[in-house]
Amino acid sequence: MGREIHETQPDNASGSSAPAAPGPGRVILAMNAITKTFPGVRALSGVDMTVRAGEVAAILGENGAGKSTLMNILAGVFSDYGGVIELDGVPVAIHSPKAAQHLGIAMIHQELNLVPDMSIVDNIFLGREPRTARGTIDRRRMDEQATRLLAEVGLTLHPRRPVRQCRVAEQQLIEVAKALSASLRVLVMDEPTSALADAEVRRLFTVIRRLAAQGVGIVYISHRLEELDEIADSVTVLRDGAYIGRREMAGTTRGELISMMVGRPLDELFPRSDSPTGPGEEVIRVEGLDLAGDRREGRAALHGVRLIARAGEIVGLAGLMGAGRSETLEAIYGVFPRRAVHGNVRLRGRRYQPRSPRHAIRNGIALVAEDRKAQSLVLTNSVRFNASLAALGRFMRRGTVSAARERAAVAGMVTDLRIKTPGLNTAVANLSGGNQQKVVLAKCLLTEPSLILMDEPTRGIDVGAKAEIYQLMTELARRGSAIVMVSSELPELLAMCDRIVVLCEGRVTAEFRRGEGSQEAILDAAMDRQAVLGIDAASPSRAPARREVSDE
Amino acid sequence: MSSRTTPASPGVLAPSEPPGRRSLRARLRGVLPVLGSLQGYIGLVLVIAAGMLTKGQVFWNQQNLTNAVGAFASRGILAVGETLVILTAGIDLSVGSLLGIASMVSALLLVHQNLNIYEIVPLCMVVGAFFGLANGAATALLRIQSFVVTLAMLNVVRGIDRMLSDNVSVGTQLINAQGQLTPRSAQFQVLGTPGHNVFTGLPLPFVGRAGIYYPVLALVVVVVVFQLLLSKSKFGRHIYAVGGNETAARLSGVNTTYVKIAVFMLAGLLAGFAGPIDAAYSASADPLAGSSYELDAIAAVVIGGASLAGGRGSIVGTLVGSLILTLLDNVLGLNAISDNAQLIIKGLIVILAVVIQRPDFFRALGPAVRRLGRLTRTRTGDPPGEVASGSPQPQSATPPLEESR
Ligand SMILES: Nc1ncnc2c1ncn2[C@@H]1O[C@H](COP(=O)(O)OP(=O)(O)OP(=O)(O)O)[C@@H](O)[C@H]1O
Ligand SMILES: [Mg+2]
Numbered sequence: 001m002g003r004e005i006h007e008t009q010p011d012n013a014s015g016s017s018a019p020a021a022p023g024p025g026r027v028i029l030a031m032n033a034i035t036k037t038f039p040g041v042r043a044l045s046g047v048d049m050t051v052r053a054g055e056v057a058a059i060l061g062e063n064g065a066g067k068s069t070l071m072n073i074l075a076g077v078f079s080d081y082g083g084v085i086e087l088d089g090v091p092v093a094i095h096s097p098k099a100a101q102h103l104g105i106a107m108i109h110q111e112l113n114l115v116p117d118m119s120i121v122d123n124i125f126l127g128r129e130p131r132t133a134r135g136t137i138d139r140r141r142m143d144e145q146a147t148r149l150l151a152e153v154g155l156t157l158h159p160r161r162p163v164r165q166c167r168v169a170e171q172q173l174i175e176v177a178k179a180l181s182a183s184l185r186v187l188v189m190d191e192p193t194s195a196l197a198d199a200e201v202r203r204l205f206t207v208i209r210r211l212a213a214q215g216v217g218i219v220y221i222s223h224r225l226e227e228l229d230e231i232a233d234s235v236t237v238l239r240d241g242a243y244i245g246r247r248e249m250a251g252t253t254r255g256e257l258i259s260m261m262v263g264r265p266l267d268e269l270f271p272r273s274d275s276p277t278g279p280g281e282e283v284i285r286v287e288g289l290d291l292a293g294d295r296r297e298g299r300a301a302l303h304g305v306r307l308i309a310r311a312g313e314i315v316g317l318a319g320l321m322g323a324g325r326s327e328t329l330e331a332i333y334g335v336f337p338r339r340a341v342h343g344n345v346r347l348r349g350r351r352y353q354p355r356s357p358r359h360a361i362r363n364g365i366a367l368v369a370e371d372r373k374a375q376s377l378v379l380t381n382s383v384r385f386n387a388s389l390a391a392l393g394r395f396m397r398r399g400t401v402s403a404a405r406e407r408a409a410v411a412g413m414v415t416d417l418r419i420k421t422p423g424l425n426t427a428v429a430n431l432s433g434g435n436q437q438k439v440v441l442a443k444c445l446l447t448e449p450s451l452i453l454m455d456e457p458t459r460g461i462d463v464g465a466k467a468e469i470y471q472l473m474t475e476l477a478r479r480g481s482a483i484v485m486v487s488s489e490l491p492e493l494l495a496m497c498d499r500i501v502v503l504c505e506g507r508v509t510a511e512f513r514r515g516e517g518s519q520e521a522i523l524d525a526a527m528d529r530q531a532v533l534g535i536d537a538a539s540p541s542r543a544p545a546r547r548e549v550s551d552e
Numbered sequence: 553m554s555s556r557t558t559p560a561s562p563g564v565l566a567p568s569e570p571p572g573r574r575s576l577r578a579r580l581r582g583v584l585p586v587l588g589s590l591q592g593y594i595g596l597v598l599v600i601a602a603g604m605l606t607k608g609q610v611f612w613n614q615q616n617l618t619n620a621v622g623a624f625a626s627r628g629i630l631a632v633g634e635t636l637v638i639l640t641a642g643i644d645l646s647v648g649s650l651l652g653i654a655s656m657v658s659a660l661l662l663v664h665q666n667l668n669i670y671e672i673v674p675l676c677m678v679v680g681a682f683f684g685l686a687n688g689a690a691t692a693l694l695r696i697q698s699f700v701v702t703l704a705m706l707n708v709v710r711g712i713d714r715m716l717s718d719n720v721s722v723g724t725q726l727i728n729a730q731g732q733l734t735p736r737s738a739q740f741q742v743l744g745t746p747g748h749n750v751f752t753g754l755p756l757p758f759v760g761r762a763g764i765y766y767p768v769l770a771l772v773v774v775v776v777v778f779q780l781l782l783s784k785s786k787f788g789r790h791i792y793a794v795g796g797n798e799t800a801a802r803l804s805g806v807n808t809t810y811v812k813i814a815v816f817m818l819a820g821l822l823a824g825f826a827g828p829i830d831a832a833y834s835a836s837a838d839p840l841a842g843s844s845y846e847l848d849a850i851a852a853v854v855i856g857g858a859s860l861a862g863g864r865g866s867i868v869g870t871l872v873g874s875l876i877l878t879l880l881d882n883v884l885g886l887n888a889i890s891d892n893a894q895l896i897i898k899g900l901i902v903i904l905a906v907v908i909q910r911p912d913f914f915r916a917l918g919p920a921v922r923r924l925g926r927l928t929r930t931r932t933g934d935p936p937g938e939v940a941s942g943s944p945q946p947q948s949a950t951p952p953l954e955e956s957r
Pocket of ligand 1: 038039041042043061062063064065066067068069070110420429430431432433434435460462
């Protein structure tokens with residue numbers, strides 16, 4: 001409603017193309033009493049939010065608290081909302097992404113929003129390609145600028161590379177580069193670090209600090225509280241769509257923030273102590289795992305990876321982006337064509353040849369994939385459909401899927417994982433990011449796996465839910481599952497894992513037992529270049545395979 | 553008015569129901585996707601209303617309705633197969649040709665081999681399934697887009713069809729020395745010749761001793777079977793998953809190759825099943841039979857609310873789409889609207905259907921009407937325009953078979 005307002009917007013936007021001069025403490029963005037309702041859900045009720053020039057304003061809240069919704073309103077994604085938004089003291093009506101762009105508001109969405117089949121440079125300049133005097137697209141300028149922007153966020157990718165070939169972390173940084181290419185007043189980042197490892201996070205913070213110094217107001221959403229200590233100036237807390245309060249970061253403790261967020265103090269984040277019984281039998285033993293890299297698919301190569309996980313054990317995989325952590329899990333899960341994978345895999349003592357995901361699931365292996373939107377969820381379908389998809393065989397009765405059994409099992413998962421959803425038939429696309437992640441977990445757990453491969457299992461999950469998921473992992477391990485988890489969050493790995501295997505450029509460079517490793521030691525091992533440089537120069541010739549990911 | 557507050561959304565909301573308990577509303581919401589979209593039913597009601605208003609009893613009697621549905625049944629069956637393919641985000645352009653070759657095969661088997669229908673129909677289904685398998689294999693294994701594969705298959709099969717028939721139609725009404733139909737030929741008529749029913753003389757509910765017109769029965773059975781397949785079986789779930797997100801489906805253990813091959817094979821199988829119906833209806837197999845039927849099938853699927861992007865749609869929805877096309881055809885015919893005008897109307901209705909199928913159509917309608925009203929009033933002083941909400945205009949039509957009526 002109200003799209004007729006648009007003609008008036010350029011007036012407000014006049015002069016907005018250049019960022020306003022930094023005025024210390026000047027409020028550039030004020031959102032007052034914002035309300036938003038979805039069918040059956042009141043997502044926001046009277047939320048206030050202010051951002052000053054040069055400030056990094058964090059928003060904190062549990063999954064489904066309404067953080068993304070609030071920022072989507074600012075970015076013009078939802079056109080019908082209640083309340084007033086003022087930019088530089090002038091009330092503005094933002095009813096389309098285009099309008100937001102005009103006003104100098106850019107948003108990096110929680111879910112990646114790049115066009116997979118287009119190149120990085122085309123994605124960066126999508127919709128505002130620079131033109132030459134003759135009116136054609138100025139490719140040279142685009143490439144130059146793209147290279148510069150990519151370097152700013154610390155990527156060395158070729159700008160003409162299709163986005164499809166980039167890993168999630170790389171795509172996150174490309175999104176940042178894309179936002180930088182526009183002239184900015186307010187930059188919104190919705191969980192930009194959820195897929196980034198430490199080194200990449202550092203780089204991002206440098207970029208953020210520079211922007212802030214230029215007077216850009218930055219809204220920063222994250223579930224990683226330790227980041228807020230470092231980067232945020234103020235924190236606004238939401239709970240169940242309501243405004244709870246705003247605090248200056250200086251002088252506020254983490255515990256205080258958590259209790260504002262969840263409404264009660266949280267006792268313990270990491271429930272895991274040293275495994276009480278000691279590890280059991282070997283569930284999986286991987287030796288000499290080689291994987292042919294594939295540039296077109298953006299797949300890192302693996303060279304002789306060795307990995308063992310025993311029943312009751314949680315094994316962590318650490319490493320930088322492109323180190324081959326996800327590839328290791330996916331190779332075991334049978335995602336890649338058989339000719340690309342070599343090595344010796346033993347599952348519960350028996351030789352195992354990864355063939356296909358289906359084969360893996362039958363053998364009690366489950367994968368929580370890295371990119372929930374692209375790899376895990378059928379977004380337009382319901383919670384029930386998605387959660388039961390991998391385990392339909394369990395609900396069969398007389399040749400048909402028994403709706404009653406299925407519903408009971410999924411409802412059980414929804415309760416156990418505290419998935420916040422209006423109902424089992426709600427489309428997954430309508431859930432908040434963290435709750436979508438929980439649906440992915442539910443899907444894997446319903447297959448009753450004995451080996452669980454988890455790629456960033458707590459990506460985008462709030463502290464309370466994280467504690468629940470850690471609890472769940474501990475419980476699964478206690479009941480005899482083996483868990484291999486990839487995580488970019490070192491504290492998480494250090495606290496949860498019995499062993500941590502560090503990968504660097506497709507090779508295992510270190511292995512730490514519980515209590516032995518430290519963040520520094522792991523990072524050192526993850527960046528251990530000497531170990532691989534000599535061989536790496538020769539490796540491209542070893543990995544020329546250009547194969548699509550196998551289908552079965 | 554540069555600043556503006558949008559009115560706050562309605563205040564009180566029903567508390568979201570706990571996922572464990574099932575209210576009536578939740579139950580309803582569970583069934584609704586199977587039934588297709590509300591807009592489809594509105595369209596159907598409008599078409600029926602148009603028929604009743606213009607022709608009254610001439611339109612609304614069992615004889616006429618049976619004829620109308622019977623004339624379209626073979627295309628309705630094609631549309632069911634097409635739905636399966638479209639649900640996986642594919643498309644099958646060859647179903648018309650497959651129906652053509654199946655109808656030709658059925659006629660040739662009848663005329664030259666003197667087989668009975670219990671042999672002919674399964675053989676035709678095998679023929680259809682064979683070409684469907686080829687479609688599926690090329691799509692899933694060679695990774696060629698289904699549009700291209702089936703476009704090629706459309707021509708290949710038509711070519712084979714014409715070679716088999718030497719470009720002449722093959723009549724199915726064989727007369728013996730006494731000037732009567734041969735027994736086999738008489739039996740063949742049951743498959744679709746108007747006026748020949750199955751299950752005559754049995755005290756059936758609804759239809760009584762007059763029996764049922766086989767094409768109508770076949771369509772209903774196919775719809776029921778395939779709707780159950782989609783909503784009750786594991787395979788049905790997998791179809792939706794492949795269309796919704798193929799990668800996610802594969803990582804969830806769905807054999808995506810198998811699913812893709814299977815849907816094309818089923819589409820071919822159904823085309824083979826529909827072939828003899830078409831031959832019996834026309835009393836002959838024409839080398840061009842079934843041409844452009846694939847377009848009617850696709851139109852029915854789209855009008856029924858399925859998304860060409862895959863993952864959304866249902867067989868019942870497709871049935872509604874087919875009925876809209878069928879009855880429209882009939883209404884336009886009864887009102888003596890020219891074939892050419894029928895084509896135009898049919899083209900427009902597909903566009904209209906897609907527009908009104910948008911999930912937020914009804915919500916978007918309110919402001920749109922208001923805005924349009926304001927615009928027309930301020931600009932020209934005209935009374936506020938009516939926005940088509942499933943326009944009551946007669947909509948689509950299909951070129952009627954030469955033999956019909
Ligand atoms: N398009 C939509 N349709 C219906 N409901 C929605 C839609 N988008 C969000 N919601 C609901 O609004 C609420 C707030 O969601 P939102 O995405 O803003 O949460 P969030 O705070 O960003 O959570 P997270 O940390 O998990 O990303 C949730 O209950 C969600 O289910
Ligand atoms: Mg969010």
